Amino acid sequence: MFNHDPGQDALRGVQDRIFRQNEEVMQVWRSSQRRRPLMTLVYLGIMTGQRTGPREVSYVSEREELEGMAVAQYARMKASASTDGQALLRIVVANGGKQMRHAERTVELLAGLARRDPTVVGVVGLVESRTTTARALRRLNEVGLPAVAPTLSADGLHRNSRLYLQMVPPNADQAELVSAYATRVLDLSEAHLYYTTGDNSPLADDLYVNTLVTGLTDRLGEQATARPFRVGDSLGHECGYPGLLFFAGRYSEFDEFLEALRGCRNDPPLHLVADDSVNRYLANHQLRANAPGNLPVTYVSKAALAMCTRLVADAVADESRRRFLDLIRRDDLLGERRCVDGSGPPVGERVALAYDATMMLIAAVEQLAARLNVGSRPWDARAVSPVAVFTEVLRQNAAAAYPGVTGPTRFSADTGEPVEKRLSLMYVASVPQVDREPTEVFYCGRAQPEDPPGCHPAPATPTGDTG
Known part of the structure; x- marks a missing residue:
């Protein structure tokens, strides 16, 4: 676990939640006779080295993005046991260091992990648009790992990887x-x-x-x-x-x-x-x-579409926002329930963006698994490569914008940046x-x-x- 600074209980809490859910995911997978698709995503963030003032809670972005991934992980883990086609997700937490200065070194470790573990299909996170992040994207591209960034928005980041998508518009x-x-x-x-x-x-x-x-x-x-x-x-x-x-x-x-x-x-x-x-x-x-x-x-x-008042207003007509609202209100998921009453904590916009990124990758794995008819036999992770998952995301997106909590996401075929987001x-x-x-x-x-x-x-x- 990363970061043991005082005052970071919320960050440590969501990491603990993910690690417990990772164990539960494996139990659910084994109980399905290993038929459900099993996938692993790496969260790559800045988990150490941030400057923290005397009145500041640091690592807010990382905590929120991990919360969003934990919500997506929970959603699939709690799916009906009879739903063999719904994928189960494990999450690995990786540290890129202050301002992503050690991200390239971390990517080398992730490349080794992907070679040993064929369930690894991609990376979510990256947190800050810096030259260090760009170098990490180039290395991820070289080792064949797709990267989906919940919040990166510097113009031109897509030039560093053919396997890159971002959930928010460019600057x-x-x-x-x-x-x-x-x-x-x-x-x-x-x-x-x-x-x-x-x-x-x-x-x-x-x-x-x-x-x-x-x-x-x-x-x-x-x-x-x-x-x-x-x-x-x-x-x-x-x-x-x-x-x-x-x-x-x-x-x-x-x-x-x-x-x-x-x-x-x-x-x-x-x-x-x-x-x-x-x-x-x-x-x-x-x-x-x-x-x-x-x-x-x-x-x-x-x-803004993931703020509590908007989620409540849209829940009747919008299935994605209704489902997300139901999840973040659960008392057995996030440290504090969200959008329960007017005095509760806000959602945090990175929660919704990371949730959308994760669910989009899960949907791609599930569609690939459906074509392989995996429900009739144990899951073979080698049948679905990271590049195949990225290609499937683009194929689905070309047919229709991804219906996320943060709005419809339609990627440019040339850049991987969303259009009219x-x-x-x-x-x-x-x-x-x-x-x-x-x-x-x-x-x-x-x-x-x-x-x-x-x-x-x-x-x-x-x-x-x-x-």
């Missing part, structure tokens, strides 16, 4: 979302962009921040200026700024960014908007409690108010396959009890 789409909101809704033409890279790593090495800043400045034009923000910098000159004030950095510095604006209590900037990395900050209630209360924040979300701008009236769900104010992409394309102001927030 070019995020830049389009923000620029459309600024120009069409706020009627702004001027923008001040500030960026950070986490621990002051070079901008060129942080592919997420680099491509996001480039995309935004290209779309917003000459009236947009971009500059680095460093802890301790003063932002007093931004008080009352009437244009778009955009934080385009890593969440780890957003607390200090807000602190630098605290002096604007009587004259705050009018339009503070932040990238999707900031949702990791907003998930940390300890950090938010001490933030300035007079600074409304609008931020990008890659999984939902991206949202969420509004938080006061950062310290942790008991209120953010409100969607603007979005690009579809919630259902039949929805119109493009970017639109959000309709009124669904109402109703989340319990």
Whole structure:
């Protein structure tokens, strides 16, 4: 098990849950006379080395993504014993180190594991879009292991692997979302962009921040200026700024960014908007409690459709969201039940994205198994290769978008990036108010396959009890 730092009980808890479920999966598989398809996915994340402040719960992304995979694992493990065609999933947890600096070395170990264990069919995770991640993708491609990233979005990551898919749109789409909101809704033409890279790593090495800043400045034009923000910098000159004030950095510095604006209590900037990395900050209630209360924040979300109010509103008509909602409400799965009442913890957008990634790979294995008619004989994992699973995902996706919790996912045949996947701008009236769900104010992409394309102001927030 990775990470024994104080305050990481939730991360250790979900790892314990997965390891217990791995044991139960094998029991269920043996009781099926080994007929059910058995598959293994590797979660590759950053499990050590993150900088943790005195009020910060670190490894939030990794915990949420492991929770999403655990929910998918649970769903299939609890399927009817008579359903021989439903696959059983084991999960291996692997550590890429701080900022994925040791990911290439970890991939070498995973290559050896895949040679010894033919049930290994792919990798989920990778967490951060950095040059180290790109090198790991290249090595995964060389050893023939597909990679599905729940949240990676740097433009051009697909160039590193022919066996790569991502569940969220590229940064070019995020830049389009923000620029459309600024120009069409706020009627702004001027923008001040500030960026950070986490621990002051070079901008060129942080592919997420680099491509996001480039995309935004290209779309917003000459009236947009971009500059680095460093802890301790003063932002007093931004008080009352009437244009778009955009934080385009890593969440780890957003607390200090807000602190630098605290002096604007009587004259705050009018339009503070932040990238999707900031949702990791907003998930940390300890950090938010001490933030300035007079600074409304609008931020990008890659999984607004998986927020509790939206899940409850869509559960009747949308089977994927209803099933997911039922699972996260179980009292024998996640450490805390989600979406049970108005005071419960939020889902966490990476939970839903990792769940979608995992269930998509499970569906591919199940379809391959159905063609092999495995229900009539014991499962032979060598009959289904990792490349075959990746090819099956693409075949199914070419026929129809994957109907995920986070919206329909239709991959570009050229890039493996989703097309018209939902991206949202969420509004938080006061950062310290942790008991209120953010409100969607603007979005690009579809919630259902039949929805119109493009970017639109959000309709009124669904109402109703989340319990």
